[in-house]
Amino acid sequence: MPSNNAIQKQILDGAQIRIDKQSEIPVHKQIVEQIIVLIATGRLEQGEPLPTVRQLGRQKKIHYNTVSRAYKELVAEGWLLRQSGRALKVGSLDSAEAPPRDLDGLIDLTIRLARQCGYSMEELRHRVAERFAAQPDRILILSTDSGLCRILKSELEHHVSCPIQTSHPDRLPTDPALAAGAMVVCLLGAASVLRPVLPKRCPLISLAISNVDQPLEHIRSMREPSLIALVSVSKLFLQRARGVLAPLLGSKHSLEEYLLENKNRLQLETFDLVLCDSVAFHQVKAREVFRYQLVSEESVAKIRAGLTNVKVVRTILTEALRA
Secondary structure, X not given: OOOHHHHHHHHHOOOOOOOOOOOOOOHHHHHHHHHHHHHHOOOOOOOOXXXXXXXXXXXXXXXXXXXXXXXXXXXXXXXXXXXOOOXXXXXXXXXXXXXXXXXXXXXXXXXXXXXHOOXXXXXXXXXXXXXXXXXXXXXXXXXXXXXXXXXXXXXXXOOOOOOEEEXXXXXXXXXXXXXXXXXXXXXXXXXXXXXXXXXXXXXXEEEOEOOOHHHHHHHHOOOOOOEEEEEEOOHHHHHHHHHHHHHXXXXXXXXXXXXXXXXXXXXXXXXXEEEEEOOHHHHEEOOOEEEEOOEOHHHHHHHHHHHHHHHHHXXXXXXXXXX
């Protein structure tokens, strides 16, 4: 398995981006979707540089205006950051602060600072109790794609026991109570848009998606011309997957897409391979079905730790204030 440095070099050399000029998916869209997936899966990290427009154009033998159009779209959506006179870099997509390494040290510092500022332990204890009362006891999934909300909720329900709600971000300005007492989660890339409309201290976690190498390698290993189906309850899922799969299909394989808008079972026995999300998986009947788990294991661990840490901090801080 290549190291992170090797992967980054491959990206800068354009080796991680594949183009099929014969595909019905526009070339600039293929670039956009593949770079988004590279960022969302952690292959490209915050601050990593991208090949210049002319570098990528030469490497892929495409007009630099095509690359420029793709980069402009990625900048407009917040995935890339443009700095004058410098190469484009991956933007800051997760506004959440890193948790402190030494919890006991942080609590001791909080108590000392409170005393130095003239606050009594009773005042600190009362204010802490108020804050803990507002800590998250549920998860709120925000996305403009209702199908994506269904996928994220379905996957997270297997890992947490607290209530999970979903909503469109447009509800936040008119319904401030929507996020009160919730841990807000969204896909990587949406945090910078959501943070300004969320309550000041509302916890926000960006979800990275799982590695896509396995289904891609499976398609590459298919020697005979094959009929492939892409099935999802999410329009965004289909859009991202289409952009990543297009360069692999060429004229050899055929791809058909299905957006599931009801709970009817889909009969796809005539297809050689069906790729689907974790919700659509239960509605598909086919000879070979690959179920793609959208949320990465690292993101699940981050959510569980966030919910657990609230309970741990509450217990430790309460004991410290009693001492």
